[in-house]
Amino acid sequence: MNKAAKYKFLETCIVLILMLFLFPSFLEKRSYGLEQNHAELYQKFSQSYQKYQTLIDPFVTQKNQYLAYRSLQAQVDFLNSAKSLISAEVESIVLYVQFLKSILAEATAVLNYRENYLYVNLDKELDYFLLQQTKVASLSSLGETKDFLKDLQSHYQNVSLFAYQVKAIVEIYSVDKTLGNLKTVSDKIENYFGSQQNWEGNLHIDSAKEVFLKERAELDKINIHLNTAREYESKLSTRERNKDIAKDLRREIDSCVDILERVNSSYLDVVNSLK
Amino acid sequence: MMKKLLMLLLAILFILALVYMFVRFEKNNRFSENKVRVEELSPTAPPDVSLVSPTPTISPELQEIENDLKNIEKDLQKVKSEDNRLVPPEFIFDLGV
Numbered sequence: 001m002n003k004a005a006k007y008k009f010l011e012t013c014i015v016l017i018l019m020l021f022l023f024p025s026f027l028e029k030r031s032y033g034l035e036q037n038h039a040e041l042y043q044k045f046s047q048s049y050q051k052y053q054t055l056i057d058p059f060v061t062q063k064n065q066y067l068a069y070r071s072l073q074a075q076v077d078f079l080n081s082a083k084s085l086i087s088a089e090v091e092s093i094v095l096y097v098q099f100l101k102s103i104l105a106e107a108t109a110v111l112n113y114r115e116n117y118l119y120v121n122l123d124k125e126l127d128y129f130l131l132q133q134t135k136v137a138s139l140s141s142l143g144e145t146k147d148f149l150k151d152l153q154s155h156y157q158n159v160s161l162f163a164y165q166v167k168a169i170v171e172i173y174s175v176d177k178t179l180g181n182l183k184t185v186s187d188k189i190e191n192y193f194g195s196q197q198n199w200e201g202n203l204h205i206d207s208a209k210e211v212f213l214k215e216r217a218e219l220d221k222i223n224i225h226l227n228t229a230r231e232y233e234s235k236l237s238t239r240e241r242n243k244d245i246a247k248d249l250r251r252e253i254d255s256c257v258d259i260l261e262r263v264n265s266s267y268l269d270v271v272n273s274l275k
Numbered sequence: 276m277m278k279k280l281l282m283l284l285l286a287i288l289f290i291l292a293l294v295y296m297f298v299r300f301e302k303n304n305r306f307s308e309n310k311v312r313v314e315e316l317s318p319t320a321p322p323d324v325s326l327v328s329p330t331p332t333i334s335p336e337l338q339e340i341e342n343d344l345k346n347i348e349k350d351l352q353k354v355k356s357e358d359n360r361l362v363p364p365e366f367i368f369d370l371g372v
Contacts, residue, residue, distance in 0.1 A: 042360050049364055052366075056367065059367075063370070063371055063372060066372065067372065078372075082370060085367070089366050089367070092364070092366070093366070096363070096364065099360070100361075103361065142370065142372065145370060146370055149368045149369065149370065150368070152368060153368035156366060156368065159363065160363040163361055163362070163363040164361070164362075164363070166361055167358065167361035167362070170358065170361070171354070171357075174350075174353075174354045175354060178347060178350050178351060178354060181343070181346075181347055181350070182347055184343075185340060185343045185344060185347065188336070188339070188340050188343070189340060192336050192337065192340065195336075243362070246362070250357060253354075254355075257351060257354055257355050260347075260351055260354075261348075261351055261355075264344055264347050264348055264351065265348075267340075267344050268341070268344050268345075268348075271337055271340055271341050271344065274337055275333050275337060
């Protein structure tokens with residue numbers, strides 16, 4: 001190997017080593033960004049949605065003028081105002097889908113949600129809406145705009161369904177994980193009682209244990225509500241009234257939270273009585 | 276000779292880089308766990324009777340249980356508040372003409 005080739009080889013080695021060290025730092029920043037993003041993304045969406053809402057009144061005014069006069073100028077003005085509205089609409093939907101993806105990413109990282117079909121479907125819809133963003137400007141007639149909106153609506157129905165599904169997943173998995181944590185604490189309390197042999201016959205301790213056992217049995221009721229919540233989740237579809245199903249599901253989650261709060265509070269009382 | 280030395284150096288640095296990557300990822304995972312909305316608690320072994328002190332100070336086991344319960348209380352406050360951002364917003368899809 002001549003001198004030039006040696007230097008070249010050395011240079012390649014240094015670059016490779018630097019890349020190996022920099023790669024994890026890059027990954028770390030990306031994953032941290034994902035976790036941090038949902039609040040920012042929602043804020044961006046909110047701003048975009050507000051902008052969209054400010055365009056509704058001009059759109060309605062132009063529509064009324066078009067319906068009243070049916071003139072060519074009124075039609076052109078109405079079409080332009082519709083295009084502005086649709087453009088803002090698509091932009092808002094894109095940001096909303098990105099927000100949903102970030103929430104789903106958090107559920108995957110924190111709540112051990114393992115399915116990926118929602119990711120895939122959200123990505124598909126995101127691609128669709130990003131493509132439509134470029135097409136809005138080329139709409140040239142009211143008929144074409146109507147068809148465009150119809151297609152947009154069918155895709156937004158999917159996004160709407162995915163939003164309710166993400167909501168259900170976050171709620172169900174959060175309760176499930178909290179239940180798991182409380183069961184772990186139950187085991188710790190039980191072990192603590194088991195280890196205190198010198199307390200046998202102590203009425204104060206016996207009554208604390210009785211309260212603990214009664215409350216621990218309450219945790220089984222949560223599974224009934226969780227299963228009902230899962231049934232509601234499976235009912236979510238583009239054909240159903242998802243808003244009503246989501247409300248029913250939330251009622252089950254609230255029942256779970258009530259029981260969890262009650263048991264947790266009783267456990268704290270038990271611990272305080274053992275101090 | 277020079278080539279052999281460089282290859283050896285590269286091999287050592289590669290192993291060091293792998294160890295470094297592993298440590299960074301471990302650290303990153305721990306960081307993520309600290310940020311979780313609902314923290315997972317690890318079960319611990321039953322406390323040893325000999326550790327219980329006759330003094331009125333709280334035992335470490337009870338202290339750990341109390342801390343766990345307080346963390347769960349905080350988690351429950353988050354689960355209790357419904358995230359209405361996940362209720363999809365309304366949009367107009369009809370020109371109305």
